[in-house]
Amino acid sequence: MENKAVREIFPRDAKKSYGLVELMKGASPIVRKEPEDTVYTWPNLIMIELICALLVTAALILLVQFEHAPLRSLADPSTTPNPMRAPWYFLGLQEILVYFDPWYAGVVLPGMIIVGLMIFPYVDTNPKGVGYYTYTERKFAVFNYSFGFALWWITIVIGTYLRGLDWQWYWPWSDKLAHMNPALVTLVPLHIVFVNLLHVSKDVAKGFCDVIFLGYFALGMLIPYMFMRKFYDSMGAGRYITFMIFFLSMMGVALKIVLRLLFNIKYIVVTPWINV
Amino acid sequence: MLEKMKEKVVQTQLFKSVFRHGYPDNELNQAYVVFSNIFLHIHPVKVRRTALRMRYTFCLGGITLFLFIMLAVTGIWLMFYYTPYTGLAYKNIKDIQFVIFGGNLMRDLHRFAAHGMVLFVWLHMTRVFLTGAYKAPREFNWVVGVVLLVNTLILSWTGYLLPWDQLAYWAVTVGTKMASYTPFIGQNGPWGAQLGVNPTNDLMFMMIGGTVVGQNALIRFYVLHCVVLPLVVTVFLAVHFWRIRKDGFSGPL
Ligand code: HEM
Numbered sequence: 001m002e003n004k005a006v007r008e009i010f011p012r013d014a015k016k017s018y019g020l021v022e023l024m025k026g027a028s029p030i031v032r033k034e035p036e037d038t039v040y041t042w043p044n045l046i047m048i049e050l051i052c053a054l055l056v057t058a059a060l061i062l063l064v065q066f067e068h069a070p071l072r073s074l075a076d077p078s079t080t081p082n083p084m085r086a087p088w089y090f091l092g093l094q095e096i097l098v099y100f101d102p103w104y105a106g107v108v109l110p111g112m113i114i115v116g117l118m119i120f121p122y123v124d125t126n127p128k129g130v131g132y133y134t135y136t137e138r139k140f141a142v143f144n145y146s147f148g149f150a151l152w153w154i155t156i157v158i159g160t161y162l163r164g165l166d167w168q169w170y171w172p173w174s175d176k177l178a179h180m181n182p183a184l185v186t187l188v189p190l191h192i193v194f195v196n197l198l199h200v201s202k203d204v205a206k207g208f209c210d211v212i213f214l215g216y217f218a219l220g221m222l223i224p225y226m227f228m229r230k231f232y233d234s235m236g237a238g239r240y241i242t243f244m245i246f247f248l249s250m251m252g253v254a255l256k257i258v259l260r261l262l263f264n265i266k267y268i269v270v271t272p273w274i275n276v
Numbered sequence: 277m278l279e280k281m282k283e284k285v286v287q288t289q290l291f292k293s294v295f296r297h298g299y300p301d302n303e304l305n306q307a308y309v310v311f312s313n314i315f316l317h318i319h320p321v322k323v324r325r326t327a328l329r330m331r332y333t334f335c336l337g338g339i340t341l342f343l344f345i346m347l348a349v350t351g352i353w354l355m356f357y358y359t360p361y362t363g364l365a366y367k368n369i370k371d372i373q374f375v376i377f378g379g380n381l382m383r384d385l386h387r388f389a390a391h392g393m394v395l396f397v398w399l400h401m402t403r404v405f406l407t408g409a410y411k412a413p414r415e416f417n418w419v420v421g422v423v424l425l426v427n428t429l430i431l432s433w434t435g436y437l438l439p440w441d442q443l444a445y446w447a448v449t450v451g452t453k454m455a456s457y458t459p460f461i462g463q464n465g466p467w468g469a470q471l472g473v474n475p476t477n478d479l480m481f482m483m484i485g486g487t488v489v490g491q492n493a494l495i496r497f498y499v500l501h502c503v504v505l506p507l508v509v510t511v512f513l514a515v516h517f518w519r520i521r522k523d524g525f526s527g528p529l
Contacts, residue, residue, distance in 0.1 A: 038322040040306040045323055046316070052335045053342045060346075060392070064384035071373065074366045075445035077488065084446045087436055089394050089429060094450075103465050106454030117422045120405075121415035129408040131526045138408065145405050274466045 083167050091159035092152045096253070098167065099260045101275055109253070113148075116246040120145075123243040125234050148250055187266035189275070190259075206270060213269045213276070220248040318517045332407065332527045336400035341513070343393040348506065350386040358438065360498035362491050365440035390432050397428050409526035417519040420512055427509050434501040437494065448497070449489045456480040 072081075086094045096105040120141075128137040135142050164170035168180040190212075191205035198205070221244050225232050232240050256276075259265040267275040285291055286299045297308035307321045357376060358368045372379035401421060404410055410418035437448040456462040456478055460471060463478040475487045485492030 038324050040303065040310075041319045041321055041323055042300045042306045042309045042316070045319060048335070049338055052338055056339055056342055056392075057346070060385055060388055061381075063388055064381065067384075067388070068380070069384050069387035070443060071369060071439055072442040075362075075440045075442060077445070079442075081442055081446055084450055086447050086451060087433060088391075089432065090451070102454055102457035103459055103462070107458045107462070107465070114422060114426055117425075118419045121410040121412070121418045124411065127411065130411050131407060131409070133406050134408075142406065145402075149402070 082165055083163060085159070085163075088156060088160060092155035095155040095159040095163070099253075099257050103274065104276065112246065112249060116148075116250075119242060119246070123235065123239045125239065144247065144250075147254075151250070151254060185264055187260075187264050189267040189270050190265050191270065193263075193265070209269050216252065217248055220244065220251075318521065320521070333403060334399075336396055336403050340393060340396040340400050343389045343396060344509065344513075346389045347386060347393065350382050350389065351502065351506075353382050354386060355502060360438070360495050362440060362494055365438060365494065369439045369441075390435060393428055394432055397425055401425060407526060414519070414523045414526060417516060417523055420516050420519065424509060424512050424516060427505055427512065431501060431505045431509065434497040434505065437489075437497045438501065440494065445489060448484075448493065452480050452483050452489065452493070455483050 085091065093105060093110060096109060099105070100109070124138075124141050126138050126141060128134075161172065162169055164174070164176050165179050170176060170180070189209075191202065191209045194200060194205035194208050195202055200208075221241070224244070225240070235243065256265075256268070259268075269276045282299060295309075296312055298305045300306045300309040310316045310319050310321045354372065357372050357379070359365060369383070372383050374380075404418065404421065410421075433448075433451065437444045456468075456475075457465045458468070458479050459465045460467050461473060461479045462468045463473050463475050463480070465473075468478065475481060481487065483493075483496070484490075485496055
């Protein structure tokens with residue numbers, strides 16, 4: 001060691017004639033610390049990082065031997081490609097545009113995803129499961145994360161492989177060059193379904209729909225509060241309400257996708273300003 | 277022989293002036309190398325042996341960081357050949373592809389590292405989630421992480437416009453069109469028109485500097501992509517790493 005300057009960091013206590021000492025393997029004494037199973041960052045961790053970096057570089061260089069960055073023809077404002085696809089990481093949102101109006105699918109929903117992710121640590125009050133992988137100790141949290149990102153990835157897969165001309169549904173074996181006849185599917189708002197089924201007036205039917213929509217959120221808020229009191233108590237009112245708004249919205253998005261794909265429902269609620 | 281040369285080199289004034297300690301082959305210098313080096317000092321001097329096991333982080337955060345560095349390097353290289361002008365941008369990319377030595381490699385690396393970064397930032401987030409590493413006292417670092425995630429996506433998307441081909445043009449046209457549907461501040465959004473918002477004063481106009489994607493949009497996206505967003509990411513990364521050390525690492529590290 002070339003550093004010869006010896007400094008006394010812990011001056012000996014003059015009143016005490018003893019010190020606590022333990023013998024253990026190692027090349028240097030550990031002071032004021034319990035014996036622990038540690039190794040030096042250099043070279044142990046640094047080498048792992050270096051190898052990691054080299055592997056990633058090698059993998060990338062290998063990849064670009066087979067796959068090249070695309071370059072289409074010069075930008076032309078007068079010819080719109082059909083179908084027009086966003087970059088893959090936004091294809092989920094583009095696919096959601098099928099099920100919701102743009103103000104929701106393109107603006108409010110992405111905003112809610114971001115805010116929802118940010119508040120997660122503040123509404124998850126379960127102290128268990130830090131520092132190791134576990135599903136059993138935090139089933140509900142893992143369920144929420146997985147459900148949200150399952151939606152995200154499934155819609156990406158749909159957008160990438162199952163959408164073709166005019167953003168219509170094309171199976172892998174369908175003729176990709178022939179336009180689908182959009183008239184085959186008639187989309188209706190939910191209240192029209194009620195008008196046809198129950199023979200009520202449009203306004204009454206719309207009232208039904210509003211009740212259903214608000215009822216979904218109201219019951220969604222109430223039921224866990226009434227019957228899963230432990231869950232509520234563990235969170236407190238503020239956390240509970242915040243969490244449930246995001247939770248019910250996420251479930252609502254999934255529900256709407258199902259309603260649209262299976263029953264061709266375009267809107268649940270229709271108002272003069274916004275439709276959902 | 278090599279050993280002797282190494283001895284000689286590390287004893288020189290030059291070496292000492294740069295590193296201020298000898299070669300890290302003994303414990304004192306192994307400690308010094310980490311805490312006296314600005315790049316290494318984000319690490320603790322010692323880590324628990326179990327932390328070297330890869331099956332906790334899978335190196336995902338580290339790979340994301342490495343891809344970001346790689347993007348900076350290849351990106352700066354590309355900047356030497358690229359002009360953010362609608363009349364030239366596309367030709368520049370063609371030149372990079374077909375004329376400039378190593379151009380294709382650099383552009384491909386930049387493109388795929390970008391895709392990789394988006395993928396790995398998500399994988400890293402998933403790792404952090406599944407190990408509960410966002411819980412107290414690390415809540416805020418998770419929030420910082422989400423900011424990084426969003427910035428990564430926007431970085432990738434602003435870069436998408438720069439080649440000025442059909443793919444670029446229409447992806448950004450449709451994407452920025454979404455902004456015009458923003459409630460209150462978008463011309464097509466709910467309560468937008470009622471508030472007097474029109475095509476020349478709404479959010480989309482602000483984003484692309486006009487009513488259609490053109491030269492103004494290109495220069496905006498260029499500056500955001502090459503200067504503003506990388507800086508933002510760097511600042512948030514500094515906070516991110518600082519917080520990992522201050523909050524303590526969650527795992528067996
Ligand atoms: C540019 C993007 C990012 C980079 C380069 C990055 C890098 C890192 C690195 C190197 C670590 C050390 C441990 C590891 O490798 O896993 C880490 C830890 C962490 N990251 Fe990130 N990260 C990024 C984005 C994110 C995102 C999107 C989130 C979450 C939303 C996040 C949340 C965290 C948290 C909470 C920790 C502490 C983990 C622990 O203590 O176990 N980071 N990050």
